[in-house]
């Protein structure tokens with residue numbers, strides 16, 4: 191069956207386009223939506239977005255490949271983003287990354303065989319005062335300054351996966 | 367005289383850590399949107415005047431006077447856009463994320479006031495893709511503001527007319543370069559985030575070809591206080607040329623890292639040893655980056671300078687950055703580079719820090735984030751990453767420090783956007799101030815006439 195947007199998504203795309211003076215400007219929000227719906231941006235998904243926005247496929251493809259959060263392949267259920275930039279490096283970020291890789295048995299950029307996790311070595315995620323840190327979906331893991339905390343993070347995510355999605359207004363978790 | 371910490375009012379982080387504040391009910395109870403009626407009774411130009419008087423300067427990195435920037439919109443422009451920069455991704459910077467999470471309604475109020483002054487009827491807020499939690503909070507706040515009628519509804523204003531504002535939150539997707547204002551505008555238009563040549567400046571020809579003002583989150587979050595208490599009052603809190611307070615995000619080897627709202631111009635020493643409780647384990651300070659990773663590092667004898675835009679650029683106690691020993695970098699018009707206040711991201715390093723490692727990690731970042739449009743930056747940042755990686759891993763070759771300096775000077779000033787400078791400046795600063803340490807990492811034997819590989 192060829193790929194198609196759900197009725198709800200089609201409705202949201204119409205609403206998104208109205209937010210901008212032209213349809214091209216809706217490229218990124220619609221790509222986020224497509225990625226949420228299909229899990230990643232296949233050639234077919236890119237084609238679908240191009241058709242919805244009446245844009246050349248080459249344009250949409252160019253946008254997809256510029257931004258690191260747009261995926262061309264399926265990712266793990268949890269996309270665990272571990273920062274190793276300066277503030278985290280100074281406080282043990284590379285140890286966190288190493289431990290995460292060991293525990294999950296994969297390297298940054300890879301996915302566990304059971305599909306539960308992908309690891310991304312991140313650039314600064316704007317939580318430097320709580321370094322070292324990691325991010326998974328909307329969940330921040332701050333001050334990961336012990337092996338126990340890193341293990342607890344992985345356990346928590348196994349029990350309660352954090353999807354990476356563009357969320358619409360709704361209940362919000364308490365502050366970190 | 368700037369206010370002291372004891373009698374400084376918090377203007378932006380007043381609600382940090384207060385649960386429930388980020389909902390409309392919580393925010394309204396604490397005064398959110400209470401400044402709108404006052405502004406609407408003023409002429410738009412009078413709002414801009416108040417901001418000019420306040421000496422508010424951009425908190426996104428460059429410290430440009432905000433009120434003055436607003437006056438660059440051409441007279442009689444029909445369609446004007448305000449674009450809010452919430453792409454916060456300069457390493458070490460961690461303030462906008464807190465503001466967005468704890469006080470989204472303050473940000474929306476600031477956007478409303480600025481839009482009224484500018485004649486903008488549809489504002490866009492560009493939020494970094496990774497900030498999924500903050501995006502969620504902000505989306506909810508925007509929905510609440512629409513429901514309450516602050517957004518999307520006509521408001522009677524001075525002169526008998528009416529003013530209505532729409533606000534769209536636009537989510538990025540992972541690209542540091544989109545924090546640069548013209549790259550951000552391209553990204554908002556649904557393109558690859560490539561910076562544009564300036565001129566034309568966004569105020570003349572910005573998003574969708576229309577006059578556009580790009581302002582940082584923290585900059586706009588200061589506007590409600592300016593309207594409430596007046597520009598003069600705000601100016602009086604700061605130093606003669608920089609009004610208000612300053613938010614610093616302090617990380618690294620201090621006892622109490624955190625995001626703090628502090629008096630403008632507070633000495634860096636007080637920030638490290640007083641606000642942040644000194645260095646962990648009572649160790650000695652080795653270096654501190656004062657305003658995000660692109661800003662030249664300071665040594666322990668340079669921390670008595672005030673944390674204020676002009677002082678960090680001009681204070682003679684800070685050694686100018688050199689392109690090789692004894693030759694100062696010229697950043698245009700014979701101006702020297704000391705350091706800059708940048709984005710308020712302060713990274714503190716103790717005596718155990720390996721400066722070659724820090725330098726490499728910074729170069730790795732810029733090499734990863736170069737958008738690839740300009741050759742000096744695309745190629746140069748990659749070369750810098752390779753040379754500093756060798757040094758950081760103790761495999762430096764003779765001449766590597768000089769090589770890094772020549773690559774960095776080849777990038778500086780030769781690119782469309784300042785990302786090239788953002789990589790070149792810290793490289794040159796490490797070579798200027800921690801040269802011996804970088805040199806000590808050179809282990810490979812010099813190439814000989816016969817033995818060269």
Ligand SMILES: Cc1cc2nc3c(=O)[nH]c(=O)nc-3n(C[C@H](O)[C@H](O)[C@H](O)COP(=O)(O)O)c2cc1C
Nearest residue numbers: 424425426451453454455545546547581582585784
């Ligand atoms: C490479 C680069 C990255 C930048 N990233 C950001 C950013 O993440 N957030 C921000 O507000 N400004 C950033 N800026 C500065 C913006 O270009 C612009 O000056 C700023 O948003 C203007 O707002 P302000 O006048 O209120 O400071 C960046 C600049 C450069 C050159």
